[in-house]
Amino acid sequence: xxxxxxxAQRLSERKVPQVIVxxxxxxxEFHIGHLRxxxxxEMIHRACLDSGLDSRYVFIVDSMDPLRRVYDFLSPEYEKxxxxxxxxxxxxxxxxxxxxxxxxxxxxxxxxFLESLREIGVFPEIVMNHExxxxxxxxxxxxxxxxxxxxxxxxxxxxxxxDLPEDWFPYSPRGSNGSMDxxxxxxxxxxxxxxxxxxxxxxxxxxxxxxxxxxxxxxWAARWIIHQVTCEPAGKDHGAAGGSFDTGIPICKVLGxxxxxxxxxxxxxxxxxGPMSSSSxxxxxxxxxxxxxxxxxxxxxxxxxxxxxxIEFDTGSALFEIADEYExxxxxxxxxxxxxxxxxxxxxxxxxxxxxxxxxxxxPSESIGGVSFRHLSMLAQIxxxxxEVWESLRNSGHLSGEPGDxxxxxxGKMRNWxxxxxxxxxxxxxxxxxxGEEFRENTTEEQRLFLRELSxxxxxxxWNQDSIKDAIRECMGIYGLKGxxxxxxxxxxxxxxxxxxxxxxxxxxxxxxxxxxxLKGV
RNA sequence: GGGCCUGUAGCUUAGUCAGGUAGAGCACCGGGCUUUUAACCCGGUGGCCGGGGGUUCGAAUCCCCCCGGGCCCGCCA
Numbered sequence: 001x002x003x004x005x006x007x008a009q010r011l012s013e014r015k016v017p018q019v020i021v022x023x024x025x026x027x028x029e030f031h032i033g034h035l036r037x038x039x040x041x042e043m044i045h046r047a048c049l050d051s052g053l054d055s056r057y058v059f060i061v062d063s064m065d066p067l068r069r070v071y072d073f074l075s076p077e078y079e080k081x082x083x084x085x086x087x088x089x090x091x092x093x094x095x096x097x098x099x100x101x102x103x104x105x106x107x108x109x110x111x112x113f114l115e116s117l118r119e120i121g122v123f124p125e126i127v128m129n130h131e132x133x134x135x136x137x138x139x140x141x142x143x144x145x146x147x148x149x150x151x152x153x154x155x156x157x158x159x160x161x162x163d164l165p166e167d168w169f170p171y172s173p174r175g176s177n178g179s180m181d182x183x184x185x186x187x188x189x190x191x192x193x194x195x196x197x198x199x200x201x202x203x204x205x206x207x208x209x210x211x212x213x214x215x216x217x218x219x220w221a222a223r224w225i226i227h228q229v230t231c232e233p234a235g236k237d238h239g240a241a242g243g244s245f246d247t248g249i250p251i252c253k254v255l256g257x258x259x260x261x262x263x264x265x266x267x268x269x270x271x272x273x274g275p276m277s278s279s280s281x282x283x284x285x286x287x288x289x290x291x292x293x294x295x296x297x298x299x300x301x302x303x304x305x306x307x308x309x310x311i312e313f314d315t316g317s318a319l320f321e322i323a324d325e326y327e328x329x330x331x332x333x334x335x336x337x338x339x340x341x342x343x344x345x346x347x348x349x350x351x352x353x354x355x356x357x358x359x360x361x362x363x364p365s366e367s368i369g370g371v372s373f374r375h376l377s378m379l380a381q382i383x384x385x386x387x388e389v390w391e392s393l394r395n396s397g398h399l400s401g402e403p404g405d406x407x408x409x410x411x412g413k414m415r416n417w418x419x420x421x422x423x424x425x426x427x428x429x430x431x432x433x434x435x436g437e438e439f440r441e442n443t444t445e446e447q448r449l450f451l452r453e454l455s456x457x458x459x460x461x462x463w464n465q466d467s468i469k470d471a472i473r474e475c476m477g478i479y480g481l482k483g484x485x486x487x488x489x490x491x492x493x494x495x496x497x498x499x500x501x502x503x504x505x506x507x508x509x510x511x512x513x514x515x516x517x518x519l520k521g522v
Numbered sequence: 523g524g525g526c527c528u529g530u531a532g533c534u535u536a537g538u539c540a541g542g543u544a545g546a547g548c549a550c551c552g553g554g555c556u557u558u559u560a561a562c563c564c565g566g567u568g569g570c571c572g573g574g575g576g577u578u579c580g581a582a583u584c585c586c587c588c589c590g591g592g593c594c595c596g597c598c599a
């Protein structure tokens with residue numbers, strides 16, 4: 001059983017409508033790791049729907065979280081916003097200075113991310129956490145938390161092992177400049193928390209408005225109740241023993257709720273990106289990943305891995321292998337004796353395939369548009385225009401009529417991948433300009449004679465695939481070469497390797513004169 | 523210092539919760555395919571399951587110790 005289906009089964013025991021939630025702080029650019037947060041939850045949501053449960057998927061944006069520090073991409077002017085909720089500070093300009101007309105900091109980072117999510121078929125209900133504070137939806141729980149502050153303080157100290165000061169307070173009011181930093185609580189009488197800030201200024205925060213927020217560990221537990229959350233997978237940072245999940249569960253109970261079960265997912269790491277390193281600041285965002293990888297393959301990367309395992313996200317040759325695996329799953333029919341373990345594996349993989357579809361429960365075989373990822377990579381390299389690719393696919397019987405959207409999108413992404421830095425070099429088709437040493441080392445005199453004959457034959461033949469193919473076949477016949485040996489020689493000459501894409505297709509894309517000159521050098 | 527995840531074939535991994543003779547894909551090797559979608563089909567090589575101890579008729583699986591990798595414990599998502 002797939003992990004998402006297993007979770008759905010567990011959730012069904014709750015006998016309530018399911019509310020599956022993801023939560024992310026929009027403190028900067030989103031990255032590929034955030035997709036695991038989103039997709040882990042969304043796949044559980046889909047699994048719930050598939051098993052007939054009533055389920056909603058909600059993305060809570062932590063827009064009420066304060067700016068922690070002035071990040072590298074921000075100008076020093078942001079110093080004054082430290083401690084201010086992200087919903088209430090301006091978005092940065094490209095040069096890092098605060099803009100005057102680009103909306104809030106939170107929206108600035110969230111909006112493009114939501115766009116990416118649509119591309120992978122994720123349509124969450126969006127909750128901006130600061131709006132929940134503005135609307136007073138938190139007020140009852142804030143009031144309750146304040147009245148139970150001793151109990152909550154005990155829980156946090158016990159479970160996390162942290163020391164909280166005697167005057168710890170489960171609500172952080174915003175001071176005179178809107179920041180929650182350096183603000184001391186001096187008293188409480190519903191609905192006002194009285195405070196004094198670093199500047200010696202005093203005031204009061206109305207807990208029914210966004211004039212302050214609860215610290216994370218309490219905020220999280222409270223929102224589970226407010227939104228009736230039944231499931232919220234969390235990154236392993238929350239999952240460590242004594243972490244916010246462990247304190248959230250008892251705090252949620254203290255506040256009168258039924259907390260979700262603890263689910264912790266592992267991080268995604270980057271691999272195969274050459275000199276990439278964290279110090280050089282090169283990361284991969286969801287937009288970039290989506291510009292290279294077909295959406296169902298991106299979903300499959302998450303779906304195929306167990307929640308608790310690291311994922312090495314590799315935009316190089318591993319993409320071919322993942323795509324191959326995906327395509328094999330589509331066509332594979334198990335034969336012979338199927339053991340219990342084999343059946344488990346098959347069910348799990350089929351579940352992963354099902355949950356990888358951009359459109360829920362659509363036919364997986366339609367997602368690849370009838371053309372394998374590898375084949376498309378070859379065509380995209382040797383055919384400069386899309387129309388030629390479609391023409392070729394029609395000739396080979398992969399396509400009839402016009403390509404569908406899914407296939408057109410796949411080709412576009414394939415071209416981005418090939419043109420970019422992530423494409424693996426050994427998959428790149430590089431036409432040789434001169435005959436290299438490898439050629440001489442790997443071919444016989446007979447093979448060379450064949451190629452010389454071919455170069456003559458190609459001088460006059462029609463420049464299309466069929467004629468070229470006929471010429472190749474004919475010349476091989478003259479020297480009695482087996483197909484394998486003839487083609488190998490051709491590939492050694494053209495590509496400096498013993499294999500390659502369909503030779504006639506490749507040659508028909510080349511300039512006749514250049515090719516003949518090359519072959520004359522054998 | 524405390525804790526979480528993880529270590530299975532050259533690579534990626536299933537199996538660990540409920541102990542019962544190690545499964546798979548890629549790569550590699552051999553064979554087939556009147557002859558290339560880097561394809562496809564058939565067969566094969568390759569694992570003392572990180573190391574050591576223990577429990578058991580039986581351990582990749584349970585318990586203890588050690589080693590390697592990743593990460594969390596700073597009002598912080």
